Amino acid sequence: MNDSPAYRERRAFFDRLLTVYGRKPVLEVLQNPALQCHALHLADSNREQGIVRDIRELAASRGIDVQLHDRQALSRISRNGRQDQGVAIDVLCPAFQQAGDALTDLPADARLLALDGISNPQNLGMIIRSAAAGNIDGILYARRGNAALGPLVIKASAGTLYRAPLLLCEALPETLRQYRDAGVEVCTLAADARESLFEFRPAGRCVYVLGNETDGVSGAVQKTASRGLSIPMRNGVESLNVAVTASLIAYAGQMEI
């Protein structure tokens, strides 16, 4: 395995690229001067008119590299051939990095989220928006098992996905074991846990795991956790929306004065 500084720097650059697809989402990216774009990918089957022409002109005016591909190659780039509409763009997300790389730089009081099977794109987008706004230093995200970072997530995140501290990993259980072994406390949110989220004071670095909307935290992830936390609920309410739970975690630290 090549682990030279030059290689690692190059890999870290690619980790920070998010490929956005679909004509309207790509146009919106290009219209946002705050977003730095690496390359625009177009299917060679696109007709040079309407929104595709607008996209090409905007990319040209911003000096963005334009690459033409056949449909199949574009599908591999967008990872969603059915919905990419022949258009994709690589956006630089400065706060994205590999979970393993992030571990060494985490502050001593870091508070993280881990997403263990968030399947609804709207929930995923709302979680990212609240975490970015609140007191969360990183969001552990594996492509496998969670909703993909597509247009619905970007919309529900109100565009905050591009700025969010996403910590990418291959498989969440392994990453959580690695984090735990490095001294990060792993907590799961569970309705039947005795300890309240609002009474818990982390002694150091801490990751809060959010489980699937229906099935909760998976068995493999549960094994890595040393603490369960619940949110007190009145009126016989049995659970909260997972994005609401994420928001309460993100702001729990800020509520104390």
Next chain:
Amino acid sequence: MNDSPAYRERRAFFDRLLTVYGRKPVLEVLQNPALQCHALHLADSNREQGIVRDIRELAASRGIDVQLHDRQALSRISRNGRQDQGVAIDVLCPAFQQAGDALTDLPADARLLALDGISNPQNLGMIIRSAAAGNIDGILYARRGNAALGPLVIKASAGTLYRAPLLLCEALPETLRQYRDAGVEVCTLAADARESLFEFRPAGRCVYVLGNETDGVSGAVQKTASRGLSIPMRNGVESLNVAVTASLIAYAGQMEI
């Protein structure tokens, strides 16, 4: 105006009835033994088979009054002729009441929400779910200007709508003036307000106004408010989802130990 005790009691009973429509939602109501139902309404054009037969049988086994109507009359009952599928049921929601009636019984430290144009049913349902679970004594809701209390709201509320303390009013600005004149402090949530939600300690009864998802708090409602509150946001995030905001309000009081 008839204001006899008997009349008021009868009116309060009808205020507590929520008319649920659509075959699946009505079946789910009947399958839930915790819900008290007043009457089942059926279009006389329904065929006596499948889910409609299940609904009739369940209503009969529970001793619920069944009323047949022509399609037009049923549309008036469901208030949604296009989506009622010829079926509606009146569910008793014990915590619903008229906002004016509720005012006299509010505890001295009551914390309320007011909904000023929540147009997305999913947001409305999530707000209700979080408010019911958290520290909110009532939700001021006018039919006009907000999403209707239909199947999408019930689903997003995870069924908590039936237990939620909904305070019904005709027009929110008038009700807020009435509340303000009775000593309830009216606060709006606004991104540009200087005071933080988490630093504010209500001196007495208090209502937090949530504005429309796009346009925020309306001018007429803004005039009734004496305080603006904001939620601190990092990473350049400009706003939070309105249901997330509601959840942070609902739990802000419980976060302190």
